[in-house]
Structure formats: structure tokens, C-alpha cells
Amino acid sequence: xxxxxxxxxxxxxxxxxxxxxxxxxxxxxxxxxxxxxxxxxxxxxxxxxxxxxxxxxxxxxxxxxxxxxxxxxxxxxxxxxxxxxxxxxxxxxxxxxxxxxxxxxxxxxxxxxxxxxxxxxxxxxxxxxxxxxxxxxxxxxxxxxxxxxxxxxxxxxxxxxxxxxxxxxxxxxxxxxxxxxxxxxxxxxxxxxxxxxxxxxxxxxxxxxxxxxxxxxxxxxxxxxxxxxxxxxxxxxxxxxxxxxxxx
Ligand code: URA
Numbered sequence: 001x002x003x004x005x006x007x008x009x010x011x012x013x014x015x016x017x018x019x020x021x022x023x024x025x026x027x028x029x030x031x032x033x034x035x036x037x038x039x040x041x042x043x044x045x046x047x048x049x050x051x052x053x054x055x056x057x058x059x060x061x062x063x064x065x066x067x068x069x070x071x072x073x074x075x076x077x078x079x080x081x082x083x084x085x086x087x088x089x090x091x092x093x094x095x096x097x098x099x100x101x102x103x104x105x106x107x108x109x110x111x112x113x114x115x116x117x118x119x120x121x122x123x124x125x126x127x128x129x130x131x132x133x134x135x136x137x138x139x140x141x142x143x144x145x146x147x148x149x150x151x152x153x154x155x156x157x158x159x160x161x162x163x164x165x166x167x168x169x170x171x172x173x174x175x176x177x178x179x180x181x182x183x184x185x186x187x188x189x190x191x192x193x194x195x196x197x198x199x200x201x202x203x204x205x206x207x208x209x210x211x212x213x214x215x216x217x218x219x220x221x222x223x224x225x226x227x228x229x230x231x232x233x234x235x236x237x238x239x240x241x242x243x244x245x246x247x248x
Contacts, residue, residue: 095231115217139185
């Protein structure tokens with residue numbers, strides 16, 4: 001159960017305005033707590049137990065939000081950037097007050113599944129190198145991809161900085177490529193998250209990733225109905241699956 005907090009803090013967290021805006025709003029007589037009109041925006045409330053209404057509507061309080069984005073290319077996985085647009089800039093206004101951040105990074109040109117949340121504990125667990133959370137990518141590759149690559153990835157390959165990767169699972173969807181821009185298509189599941197890992201793994205076997213999209217992370221799969229650049233909240237089941245996964 002949430003602790004008691006100032007009314008204006010609760011409402012600010014949900015995006016109803018700044019502290020000073022809320023002072024005016026509450027003074028104007030549109031806010032009730034347990035059906036009693038209140039005028040003091042600093043009053044203490046329990047946002048989970050008390051029934052708070054603003055202009056006749058009951059507020060739905062929650063501390064954490066969990067969002068799935070289908071990241072488009074051309075935006076960076078950060079909360080702020082001096083040059084580029086960030087994934088946070090793409091979020092609908094309703095999610096802005098929650099101060100979410102991306103759980104891990106996708107390269108600027110990579111698309112697909114990105115989890116954003118303000119639940120630091122869940123994010124920390126998902127990103128912990130000790131947890132070996134699996135991430136599956138779909139990629140198009142310039143070069144022929146074959147059994148030798150599958151074996152090499154299973155055994156671990158050595159990246160340009162000398163790091164040897166943990167076993168990864170390569171599924172070849174379409175092996176061949178030719179000079180006419182027909183690329184090989186694969187799915188690769190890795191259990192770590194080194195910088196540019198998928199691209200560098202293919203470089204280590206002499207091939208180039210020309211398109212990269214993340215399709216799953218742990219138990220969470222990219223919703224195929226979610227258009228590029230769009231975000232939706234996780235379902236209760238998806239949140240539960242992530243929390244359970246974290247406790248393994
Ligand atoms: N591997 C990469 O090379 N890039 C990504 O964005 C994610 C994994």
C-alpha cells in the first residue's frame with residue numbers, strides 16, 4: 001500500500017500539472033477526496049486507498065508504468081540527447097509525467113522491441129549480466145549465412161576487442177544472398193548485451209548486418225500489431241511474466 005503523500009505530488013505524478021497549477025486547481029474547488037471537497041493542495045492522502053476525484057473523474061493512481069515501443073530507426077535509446085530525437089520524445093503525452101527510461105539500448109538504426117519503464121528494480125534485474133536474459137533479433141545479412149556460422153555462434157565468437165561471446169542460437173530463415181540485394185535472413189538469440197553485439201558477431205564471421213530488429217526480450221515479445229514508432233502499455237499478463245522471469 002502506498003504511503004501518505006501530498007495531494008499535489010500525487011496529481012503532479014499523474015500529469016495533472018505543476019505544483020503551482022495544482023494549487024490553483026484545488027483552490028478552484030474541483031477536487032474531492034473521499035467525496036469531500038478539498039481546498040488545500042498540500043493535504044496528505046493515500047493515493048491507493050483514498051478516492052480522489054478531479055472535475056468529477058476518479059483518478060487512477062499507479063506508481064510504475066511499463067511500456068512496449070516498436071522503436072523506429074533514426075531515434076536514440078536515451079531520455080535526452082543533444083543532437084538526436086530520443087525514444088522518450090516519441091511517447092504520447094499521457095506517459096510523459098512518469099519519467100520512464102529505456103531498459104537497455106538499441107542502436108539508432110535498429111528497430112523493434114524496446115521496454116520503457118520507471119521501475120528501476122525491474123530494469124536493473126533485466127539488464128543484470130548475471131541474469132542472462134535472452135534477446136532475439138531478426139536480421140538481414142549481406143553475405144551467405146550457413147551451418148558454419150551457426151556452429152561458430154553456438155561455440156562463441158571473438159569480437160574485435162578480443163571478447164568471446166557466450167553461446168548464441170542462430171536460426172537461418174533464408175541462407176542465400178546474391179549481388180542483386182537479396183539478403184540472408186536470420187534470427188539470433190543472445191543472452192548478453194555487448195555494444196553493437198549482433199553486428200559485431202556477424203563482422204567476426206566476415207558478414208554485414210544491413211537490417212536489425214529486436215523481436216523479443218526474456219518472456220516479452222514484440223506485438224506484431226504495434227506499428228513502428230508506436231507505444232502501448234504492457235498487459236497485466238506481460239508484466240507478471242516479466243516479474244516472474246526476474247525472480248528465476
Ligand atoms: N546488437 C546490435 O548490434 N545492435 C543493436 O541495436 C542491438 C544488438
